[in-house]
Each structure stands twice: as structure tokens, then as C-alpha cells.
Amino acid sequence: DVLMTQTPVSLPVSLGGQVSISCRSSQSLVHSDGNTYLHWYLQKPGQSPQLLIYRVSNRFSGVPDRFSGSGSGTDFTLKISRVEPEDLGVYYCLQSTHFPLTFGSGTKLEIK
Amino acid sequence: QVTLKESGPGMLQPSKTLSLTCSFSGFSLSTSGMVVSWIRQPSGKSLEWLAAIDWDGDKYYNPSLKSRLTVSKDTSNTQVFLKITSVDTADTATYYCARSLPHNNWFDYWGQGVMVTVSS
Numbered sequence: 045d046v047l048m049t050q051t052p053v054s055l056p057v058s059l060g061g062q063v064s065i066s067c068r069s070s071q072s073l074v075h076s077d078g079n080t081y082l083h084w085y086l087q088k089p090g091q092s093p094q095l096l097i098y099r100v101s102n103r104f105s106g107v108p109d110r111f112s113g114s115g116s117g118t119d120f121t122l123k124i125s126r127v128e129p130e131d132l133g134v135y136y137c138l139q140s141t142h143f144p145l146t147f148g149s150g151t152k153l154e155i156k
Numbered sequence: 157q158v159t160l161k162e163s164g165p166g167m168l169q170p171s172k173t174l175s176l177t178c179s180f181s182g183f184s185l186s187t188s189g190m191v192v193s194w195i196r197q198p199s200g201k202s203l204e205w206l207a208a209i210d211w212d213g214d215k216y217y218n219p220s221l222k223s224r225l226t227v228s229k230d231t232s233n234t235q236v237f238l239k240i241t242s243v244d245t246a247d248t249a250t251y252y253c254a255r256s257l258p259h260n261n262w263f264d265y266w267g268q269g270v271m272v273t274v275s276s
């Protein structure tokens with residue numbers, strides 16, 4: 045299985061600040077069709093995960109442009125600018141290039 | 157709007173079979189390419205993809221659990237089911253179902269999850 049390693053585990057942030065979360069895969073996530081299937085989710089406390097970014101850099105419907113994704117191959121980053129209270133929770137990356145689909149271990153965004 | 161909702165027994169004993177139901181609306185599993193998956197999350201831990209079924213009835217299983225999993229759907233294409241045999245305490249988790257649109261192998265909508273505890 046593809047191992048997805050997220051860093052840091054915990055990320056203290058001041059409201060209004062900017063943060064980056066890293067997700068690294070044990071294999072390249074470039075699919076044979078040329079696409080890279082790396083996605084980002086936010087799980088707010090007591091809720092189910094919600095899709096933020098799909099295929100590295102595409103924001104899902106309704107996701108503010110404060111969220112941006114980048115990366116290629118095995119190295120990916122989620123950036124959050126102007127952090128708001130509603131952004132707090134655990135962020136997960138998901139790869140769906142290789143079977144079985146695997147998630148990262150999560151990064152908890154919390155108030156400093 | 158798209159909604160999914162999981163239901164299950166809440167608690168069951170080790171060695172029993174866990175049966176879960178995902179009821180959904182706002183889309184049809186008869187639409188070509190549509191997929192519904194099951195994912196679980198032990199308390200305080202990350203997420204694990206378990207199984208999926210597509211519009212055509214094709215089934216996909218995580219190899220690590222394949223021998224214990226059965227995914228199915230109803231004929232009206234409004235419910236998906238998951239059975240896990242021979243459960244033990246390691247199967248204690250919140251179980252989610254989630255949708256994937258045709259040609260999109262990621263999950264755009266998730267259910268609220270159902271908590272399952274395996275205990276004697």
C-alpha cells in the first residue's frame with residue numbers, strides 16, 4: 045500500500061495567519077492517465093471529513109480561495125491563508141492513484 | 157441535495173457479523189460511473205478505505221480486509237450495504253459511506269458516520 049506521511053502532526057496557528065501542511069507519498073502519485081490523484085479533506089470536530097481540494101490543486105465547490113493545493117510526484121502541500129476559526133480541525137490527504145486508496149495520518153490545526 | 161446516512165447496530169459482540177446500511181438521496185447509483193464507498197475511522201485515528209460498489213454492481217475491497225467484507229446494493233439503487241464477518245475489538249470505529257462521481261476517484265460527499273463498538 046502507498047504510505048502517506050503528513051507533517052506536522054499538530055500545527056498551532058494564530059487567527060489570520062498562514063500555514064502549510066505537507067503530505068508525502070511512498071510512491072509517485074502520477075497515474076498512467078497522466079493525472080495525479082491527491083486530495084485534501086478537513087474533518088472538523090465531531091463531523092465527517094469534507095472535501096477541500098481534489099487532484100492536487102482544484103478547490104471543491106464552496107471552498108474559499110484561502111485554501112490552495114500544490115505539488116507533484118510524491119510531495120504535496122496544502123496552504124491556508126488568513127486562517128479563520130472555522131478552519132480548525134484535522135486535515136487529511138488522500139491518494140487514489142494506487143489501489144487501495146490510502147489516507148495520511150492527519151494534521152491537527154489548532155489555535156496558538 | 158446529496159445526502160448519505162449510515163445506520164448500524166451500535167454495539168455487537170466479538171466474532172459476530174457487522175451489518176451496515178448506507179441510505180442516500182440526491183443521486184442515483186444507477187447513473188453510469190457512480191460509486192459508493194465505505195471508510196472507517198477508529199476514535200482519534202486516521203481513515204481507512206474499506207470497500208466500494210459501482211453503478212454496475214462491480215465491487216472493490218481493501219486487500220487487507222477482503223476476506224471479511226461483503227458490499228452490496230439494493231435493486232432500487234438507494235441503499236448500499238456492508239457486512240464485516242468475525243468482528244473483534246479492532247473493528248471498533250466510526251463507519252462512513254461516501255460518494256464518488258463518475259470518473260472521479262475521490263469522495264465528494266460523506267455521510268455523518270455511525271459509531272460501532274465491538275465488546276463482550
